[in-house]
Amino acid sequence: xDSVTQMEGPVTLSExxxxxxxxxxxxxxxxxxxxxxxxxxxxLQLLLKATKADDKGSNKGFEAxxxxxxxxxxxxxxxxxxxxxxxxxxxxxxxxxxxxxYIFGTGTRLKVxx
Amino acid sequence: DAGVIQSPRxxxxxxxxxxxLRCKPxxxxxxxxxxxxxxxRGLELLIYxxxxxxxxDSGMPEDRFSAKMPNASFSTLKIxxxxxxxxxxxxxxxxxxxxxxxxxxxxxxxxxxx
Numbered sequence: 357x358d359s360v361t362q363m364e365g366p367v368t369l370s371e372x373x374x375x376x377x378x379x380x381x382x383x384x385x386x387x388x389x390x391x392x393x394x395x396x397x398x399x400l401q402l403l404l405k406a407t408k409a410d411d412k413g414s415n416k417g418f419e420a421x422x423x424x425x426x427x428x429x430x431x432x433x434x435x436x437x438x439x440x441x442x443x444x445x446x447x448x449x450x451x452x453x454x455x456x457x458y459i460f461g462t463g464t465r466l467k468v469x470x
Numbered sequence: 471d472a473g474v475i476q477s478p479r480x481x482x483x484x485x486x487x488x489x490x491l492r493c494k495p496x497x498x499x500x501x502x503x504x505x506x507x508x509x510x511r512g513l514e515l516l517i518y519x520x521x522x523x524x525x526x527d528s529g530m531p532e533d534r535f536s537a538k539m540p541n542a543s544f545s546t547l548k549i550x551x552x553x554x555x556x557x558x559x560x561x562x563x564x565x566x567x568x569x570x571x572x573x574x575x576x577x578x579x580x581x582x583x584x
Contacts, residue, residue, distance in 0.1 A: 388570040390572065398577060398578075399474075399561050399563075399575030399576055399577050399578050400513075400561070400563075400573075400575045401575065402572040402573075405570070405572060407570040445513065449570070449571075457515075457518070457526060458503070458515065458573060460512075460513050460515075462512045462513075463512055463513065
């Protein structure tokens with residue numbers, strides 16, 4: 357079945373450091389890929405998405421490129437801020453198998469130190 | 471737009487009591503999801519509806535859990551009887567149908583079963 361695997365946290369970085377959170381997926385169809393962010397005490401909210409191979413999603417300085425050849429959707433940011441401290445979830449939605457279902461990764465906690 | 475509305479925001483109850491969580495999705499969204507989030511198990515999909523019809527309830531942990539969607543603007547998740555291991559944050563999310571569409575999460579209901 358479909359699945360999403362993302363790197364375990366927590367990830368601790370200093371302010372202005374470069375961030376990479378790895379995400380790989382398996383899917384039977386042609387999934388759309390998403391990154392969601394969850395700030396403390398809140399629900400998840402969409403950070404960025406990509407719906408087809410080679411698409412790049414971007415938002416708030418974060419980027420991720422849909423790589424079909426490596427089945428990956430790694431999240432990157434060139435210079436993190438303390439306000440980026442949150443839990444990040446990679447997710448897919450598979451539209452090729454006749455069902456519409458979201459699969460979330462386990463989440464990666466990011467802590468940015470001033 | 472008010473977003474997804476959940477009530478109550480916090481619920482504290484005693485073991486054996488019935489608990490009902492409520493959700494109002496965003497108007498016009500025809501997919502609705504119930505999730506449970508805990509530190510141990512992360513984010514789990516319990517059930518999802520499309521056009522008010524339950525499509526996949528394989529994540530519902532046991533018969534003590536039930537969910538209904540009597541109309542497009544209201545859904546409930548009921549636990550009867552509740553147990554301490556049901557303590558978690560329960561999220562409702564809604565989405566337009568279609569795999570490329572994001573889910574919009576509510577603020578969650580924090581349930582504590584004593």
